[in-house]
Amino acid sequence: MEITSIAIDAVDLGNDYHGDIIKLAEQNKKFILDLFNKLTSKAKKLFGERDKGWEIVEIQLNLSCDNPMLLPHVHYPEEGKKKMIIRTIDCFFSSKKGYRINDCKLIYQLSHEICHTLYPTGDNNVIFLEEGISVYFSFRCLHDYALESIRNKPEYLRIEKYIKDSGSQIDGIKYGKALEYVKKLGKNVDAIGSIVRELRVKTPIISNLLFSDLEKIGIEDNLAHNLVSQFPIS
Numbered sequence: 001m002e003i004t005s006i007a008i009d010a011v012d013l014g015n016d017y018h019g020d021i022i023k024l025a026e027q028n029k030k031f032i033l034d035l036f037n038k039l040t041s042k043a044k045k046l047f048g049e050r051d052k053g054w055e056i057v058e059i060q061l062n063l064s065c066d067n068p069m070l071l072p073h074v075h076y077p078e079e080g081k082k083k084m085i086i087r088t089i090d091c092f093f094s095s096k097k098g099y100r101i102n103d104c105k106l107i108y109q110l111s112h113e114i115c116h117t118l119y120p121t122g123d124n125n126v127i128f129l130e131e132g133i134s135v136y137f138s139f140r141c142l143h144d145y146a147l148e149s150i151r152n153k154p155e156y157l158r159i160e161k162y163i164k165d166s167g168s169q170i171d172g173i174k175y176g177k178a179l180e181y182v183k184k185l186g187k188n189v190d191a192i193g194s195i196v197r198e199l200r201v202k203t204p205i206i207s208n209l210l211f212s213d214l215e216k217i218g219i220e221d222n223l224a225h226n227l228v229s230q231f232p233i234s
């Protein structure tokens, strides 16, 4: 089911740019909602349905700042209530003429967080498998939505560079590790998706999966151990 009434907003950082970001969010509301719905149906098709007890109440565009909580993430605004806010950071270009949406950053961050919203934990404590699926899906979506449609246009080089830079930024660090483990699950995106859906039949919340659940469906011991390890928060 499509979401049509989600709020598009920004955190009030109390800075001079806040009004501009709110305006940008407002002006691009339809684009952001359409993109959100498109990425969500792709994620659900691959990794299974969203936990229906939870509701996404808002998508935010934000500027980065010194606050470490303002990395892209799923925010749970009210303790004990099953509500989620998707926070994206710096998904725009700024110039003398003002701000405009950076589509590839938005695709990259939205698709990552959308995966987390399918099987929320309520506290951002996740295992490597959950984080790896998000990273994997982000790259897939960049290729599928950002590159194919503009193969012969000038933006192609910009987006290709962005993917390359993102790849080298995560290479060797924890997100890179998570991606590497998930890639070992299957030979292509359909094979990986089908394993994730199979695992979610008994345990819909991915981060509740145990070593034995992965072992049962034939995932090799070492990989299973890595995938169910707790993903470090900082």
Ligand SMILES: [Zn+2]
Pocket: 112, 116, 131, 134
């Ligand atoms: Zn994540």
